[in-house]
């Protein structure tokens with residue numbers, strides 16, 4: 385069993401334009417779609433599509449979110465509270481343009497109380513213990529009211545169980561997760577270039593430019609610094625430039641296959657799922673990296689938050705190079 389925990393689920397609304405977005409103008413959408421989303425929900429959905437037993441745990445939901453999830457057949461478990469009434473699961477809006485450019489506006493979500501945070505923590509740990517989970521994935525931004533070090537607290541509580549843990553978050557929650565190392569060490573982090581720059585004091589634009597030019601030296605150095613602080617696998621995703629993996633066995637780079645980009649929403653989550661799918665199948669690190677990139681790129685080629693299943697994923701198209 386693989387468990388994901390989404391502290392701040394979302395209804396993902398995708399608004400498609402048939403012309404470039406123009407700030408300050410009135411534009412008409414050509415289509416609008418909605419899906420149940422949030423990082424852990426997406427990871428579990430990809431795992432479930434690939435026939436892995438996975439459960440998406442949420443700290444809260446509402447009836448609209450549950451109905452959307454049921455339509456897309458994601459198996460949910462609610463570990464916190466059901467926030468119907470005046471509170472709602474947030475709506476995250478993505479605007480897609482014909483050339484594949486996506487603009488995302490993510491809402492903060494409802495405020496959680498200390499009691500709701502504590503109850504969710506207990507439930508995540510209890511479900512992981514009960515199911516003998518091999519991986520627990522803690523994913524996404526934190527809702528207002530949640531402590532920035534919430535994921536670090538859960539990581540510490542999961543340590544005695546011996547399961548692998550992935551953390552994929554941003555902003556203050558990401559800083560707090562790293563600040564808790566090495567005491568709250570874990571198995572996988574998946575920063576993109578912005579998050580890597582935030583954590584290591586680097587320059588995201590410089591990381592991206594050098595990656596596009598095929599030079600990932602500075603990215604490997606930054607990822608190695610994170611690995612040395614207590615994260616076994618540092619998977620840096622680089623959009624269309626692919627990804628880099630650093631772990632105790634070495635460092636690898638993978639280029640992304642050429643695709644027609646439809647929407648990158650869910651690409652990072654699909655990369656996390658692709659890595660874990662290969663890991664639980666006992667694959668070597670280079671194959672885990674190839675799987676992460678193949679799943680991420682497959683997601684980027686699909687519209688909205690549509691997530692890839694094995695039929696859309698072409699791992700053999702991904703070229704991996706060993707760097708160290």
Ligand SMILES: Nc1ncnc2c1ncn2[C@@H]1O[C@H](COP(=O)(O)OP(=O)(O)O)[C@@H](O)[C@H]1O
Nearest residue numbers: 576621622623624626640651652677680681684
């Ligand atoms: N333009 C693109 N072309 C091909 N693959 C892409 C593109 N954008 C994203 N991907 C795939 O999705 C993965 C994750 O994308 P990235 O943008 O780095 O993550 P995040 O969504 O977390 O910021 C990349 O490693 C790559 O495999």
Ligand SMILES: O=P(O)(O)OC[C@H]1O[C@](O)(COP(=O)(O)O)[C@@H](O)[C@@H]1O
Nearest residue numbers: 421422423476524525650651652653
């Ligand atoms: O919790 P956050 O950081 O606001 O992100 C939530 C959003 O990210 C997504 O999980 C997509 O993430 P990725 O594009 O990074 O894979 C959406 O489903 C959701 O709307």
